[in-house]
Amino acid sequence: MGTRAARPAGLPCGAENPARRRLALGARQQIHSWSPRTPSTRLTAPAGPARGVARPAMAPDPVAAETAAQGPTPRYFTWDEVAQRSGCEERWLVIDRKVYNISEFTRRHPGGSRVISHYAGQDATDPFVAFHINKGLVKKYMNSLLIGELSPEQPSFEPTKNKELTDEFRELRATVERMGLMKANHVFFLLYLLHILLLDGAAWLTLWVFGTSFLPFLLCAVLLSAVQAQAGWLQHDFGHLSVFSTSKWNHLLHHFVIGHLKGAPASWWNHMHFQHHAKPNCFRKDPDINMHPFFFALGKILSVELGKQKKKYMPYNHQHKYFFLIGPPALLPLYFQWYIFYFVIQRKKWVDLAWMITFYVRFFLTYVPLLGLKAFLGLFFIVRFLESNWFVWVTQMNHIPMHIDHDRNMDWVSTQATCNVHKSAFNDWFSGHLNFQIEHHLFPTMPRHNYHKVAPLVQSLCAKHGIEYQSKPLLSAFADIIHSLKESGQLWLDAYLHQ
Numbered sequence: 001m002g003t004r005a006a007r008p009a010g011l012p013c014g015a016e017n018p019a020r021r022r023l024a025l026g027a028r029q030q031i032h033s034w035s036p037r038t039p040s041t042r043l044t045a046p047a048g049p050a051r052g053v054a055r056p057a058m059a060p061d062p063v064a065a066e067t068a069a070q071g072p073t074p075r076y077f078t079w080d081e082v083a084q085r086s087g088c089e090e091r092w093l094v095i096d097r098k099v100y101n102i103s104e105f106t107r108r109h110p111g112g113s114r115v116i117s118h119y120a121g122q123d124a125t126d127p128f129v130a131f132h133i134n135k136g137l138v139k140k141y142m143n144s145l146l147i148g149e150l151s152p153e154q155p156s157f158e159p160t161k162n163k164e165l166t167d168e169f170r171e172l173r174a175t176v177e178r179m180g181l182m183k184a185n186h187v188f189f190l191l192y193l194l195h196i197l198l199l200d201g202a203a204w205l206t207l208w209v210f211g212t213s214f215l216p217f218l219l220c221a222v223l224l225s226a227v228q229a230q231a232g233w234l235q236h237d238f239g240h241l242s243v244f245s246t247s248k249w250n251h252l253l254h255h256f257v258i259g260h261l262k263g264a265p266a267s268w269w270n271h272m273h274f275q276h277h278a279k280p281n282c283f284r285k286d287p288d289i290n291m292h293p294f295f296f297a298l299g300k301i302l303s304v305e306l307g308k309q310k311k312k313y314m315p316y317n318h319q320h321k322y323f324f325l326i327g328p329p330a331l332l333p334l335y336f337q338w339y340i341f342y343f344v345i346q347r348k349k350w351v352d353l354a355w356m357i358t359f360y361v362r363f364f365l366t367y368v369p370l371l372g373l374k375a376f377l378g379l380f381f382i383v384r385f386l387e388s389n390w391f392v393w394v395t396q397m398n399h400i401p402m403h404i405d406h407d408r409n410m411d412w413v414s415t416q417a418t419c420n421v422h423k424s425a426f427n428d429w430f431s432g433h434l435n436f437q438i439e440h441h442l443f444p445t446m447p448r449h450n451y452h453k454v455a456p457l458v459q460s461l462c463a464k465h466g467i468e469y470q471s472k473p474l475l476s477a478f479a480d481i482i483h484s485l486k487e488s489g490q491l492w493l494d495a496y497l498h499q
Helices: 018-031 062-070 079-084 113-117 125-131 135-145 163-178 186-210 214-239 247-261 266-278 300-308 316-326 331-346 350-371 373-396 425-431 437-442 448-464 474-498
Strands: 092-095 098-101 146-150
Touching (some): 079 092, 098 135, 113 266, 125 266, 163 448, 186 214, 186 247, 186 350, 214 247, 214 266, 214 373, 247 266, 247 350, 266 331, 266 350, 300 474, 316 474, 331 350, 331 373, 350 373, 373 474, 437 448
Antiparallel strands (some): 092 098
């Protein structure tokens, strides 16, 4: 990879940088020499002699005629040139050796500006294939962004990526598609939705039939927590476009499940979760690890780095203890519950807000007549508390214990740093099939009921290339979160005191 153009010390991202401006200007002048929309050059004969004077016969120019037939000459780029366009002023990326200028497009990207910007200056072929279910349609809209292609002598991706592993994974992807594993069983998802609605109804019936004493109240809260957790896994399916073959129906059901059944905005989930999948466990690019460094010191590398910098926002050597206080119990009721409203209002996501309001109105009208306002508020926050514990333990068991670092621009398989939990009927239900986290991250649009079918193929690929394929019991996965926090906290302390 080529060295990126350095920004002078203290110069903010949006400030004028003369060197970068000259570089960008030169690049634009080069780009303008070729565009996929540039019309073919017209061959115009020189002005003829005056009227009445015989015109001499002109032999056709075979070179010019061939040039006109072939169209404009493509503009070629090197990886060094692409890598330099990864900052605030200019952003390029590569898909199937084609070079695209996404500088202005990022703000209009349907998946969000950050997820596509995380691949600026890099090859994005595999994430492009992984995230889009109608790649042919998307590529038509990309033509206006096309500025050239990689020079013939350039490799198809950067030297930081494992070529053999990447090629074989792409063959595996083609095999998976031929096997039909990317096609959803709609009956599975219909039954899954019905079981959520039945649990929701059972929660209300519990209070209506048995009264509002402590035990019925507690059982109602547990049932509603299961509804919220399971609806969270189902909205995850629709958000990943893994249920229907068209984005339209996936988006519609996504709004219904996350908005009406859970009271959260689809746009917020997309904004956060797609970044996580694009660069999992990459500091500054994966929002799921944004609790580093202000609340936790995560990963061996980042913890030592934090200690060497003599930074101490929290007593990290005790983080495996206070995780039980500010982690699972607090994330949803004390943070997400309020932040989602700020998100939709600040970004003017009025459709999402309307869907969210339907949840709160329905919940209010369903339970206030039975409980009264005070007990209703107690029920609501108990449900959020229980759901938060469920959500955090399941989602973090696959990531916190794994490798966490800055973005090293690795290949797609190596980037997906995660692990699995053993398959069982309970584990599948309890985690929404996210116990197959490895397969989910490699194939994010794959319907979850097919994860166990592709797992043996993924294991074979990992074994061939010496990649550890981890699968563990559920409780061991939970325990590994605490062990990992304790280890990284101790690494921080050693570096803080002695390095």
